[in-house]
Amino acid sequence: MHIKSIPMWEGKGNNYAYLVTDDKTKDAVIIDPANPSEVLPVLKDEVAGGIKLKHIINTHHHWDHAGGNEEILNAYPIPIIGGKDCAKVSKTPKHGETFTIGDSIKVKALHTPCHTQDSICYLFEDGNDRAVFTGDTLFIGGCGRFFEGTAAEMHKALNETLAALPDDTKVYPGHEYTKGNVKFAVSVSQADAIKKLEDYANNNKQTQGKFTIGDEKKHNVFMMLDDPAVQKATGKTSAVDVMNQLREMKNAS
Ligand SMILES: [Zn+2]
Numbered sequence: 001m002h003i004k005s006i007p008m009w010e011g012k013g014n015n016y017a018y019l020v021t022d023d024k025t026k027d028a029v030i031i032d033p034a035n036p037s038e039v040l041p042v043l044k045d046e047v048a049g050g051i052k053l054k055h056i057i058n059t060h061h062h063w064d065h066a067g068g069n070e071e072i073l074n075a076y077p078i079p080i081i082g083g084k085d086c087a088k089v090s091k092t093p094k095h096g097e098t099f100t101i102g103d104s105i106k107v108k109a110l111h112t113p114c115h116t117q118d119s120i121c122y123l124f125e126d127g128n129d130r131a132v133f134t135g136d137t138l139f140i141g142g143c144g145r146f147f148e149g150t151a152a153e154m155h156k157a158l159n160e161t162l163a164a165l166p167d168d169t170k171v172y173p174g175h176e177y178t179k180g181n182v183k184f185a186v187s188v189s190q191a192d193a194i195k196k197l198e199d200y201a202n203n204n205k206q207t208q209g210k211f212t213i214g215d216e217k218k219h220n221v222f223m224m225l226d227d228p229a230v231q232k233a234t235g236k237t238s239a240v241d242v243m244n245q246l247r248e249m250k251n252a253s
Contacts, residue, residue, distance in 0.1 A: 003131060004046075021051050022105050028054060029057050031058075033068045036068045036071040036072055043075070055101075056069060060083050081109075083120050092118075101124075114146055115148070119136070120135070121137055121138070132170070136173075139175060139178070139181055140177070140210075141201075143158060176208065184249070191229065194221075221246055
């Protein structure tokens with residue numbers, strides 16, 4: 001499996017679209033191609049180079065993820081797999097439903113409602129190579145705002161659904177927010193893993209695909225709800241209360 005990141009609105013939203021291609025068949029999907037003026041030139045080149053674009057995949061309905069669907073469809077009339085509220089969606093997979101891309105990539109849809117009720121993360125597996133596309137649910141070192149959901153839902157999404165994935169699964173979020181996330185994280189805990197992430201973010205503009213679910217459990221305070229330093233900083237002990245308080249603190253930071 002080959003993953004190509006397409007940064008969009010750099011210096012503003014710092015979004016990512018991702019083009020994922022099956023090595024053998026060159027069948028490919030484009031994830032969250034929200035800004036066609038930045039994505040279409042890449043798709044044009046890649047299609048000319050032999051990839052076969054099969055689906056648009058959306059992580060959730062927000063305009064900066066699904067807002068490019070109509071224009072992409074004009075150029076490539078292909079089905080859209082995404083949450084129920086995504087523009088022009090053709091199919092919403094059930095939680096745990098799987099489908100394949102080409103010969104080798106197996107995709108599993110994981111419903112993670114909270115940031116939006118239609119948020120879906122997608123686990124891509126090609127042999128032992130694993131990646132999860134997390135939209136605005138999980139960021140490197142952080143998580144999305146609870147626009148349509150509760151702290152209990154985000155706790156379930158991060159600490160049950162995503163935490164259950166193999167530790168070596170690489171994380172590809174919908175935005176490059178690591179610098180801001182780690183700035184908040186160090187105010188909560190000075191754990192070595194958090195300091196290490198801070199150092200990485202200060203020296204690298206892009207962090208997508210560089211960290212795994214296993215790493216997130218050690219440096220993402222929203223996945224460290226049992227950690228004594230996190231509990232102390234929030235003044236809470238029950239997981240949902242800690243999650244809620246962390247989000248409030250981050251929103252105010
Ligand atoms: Zn969003």
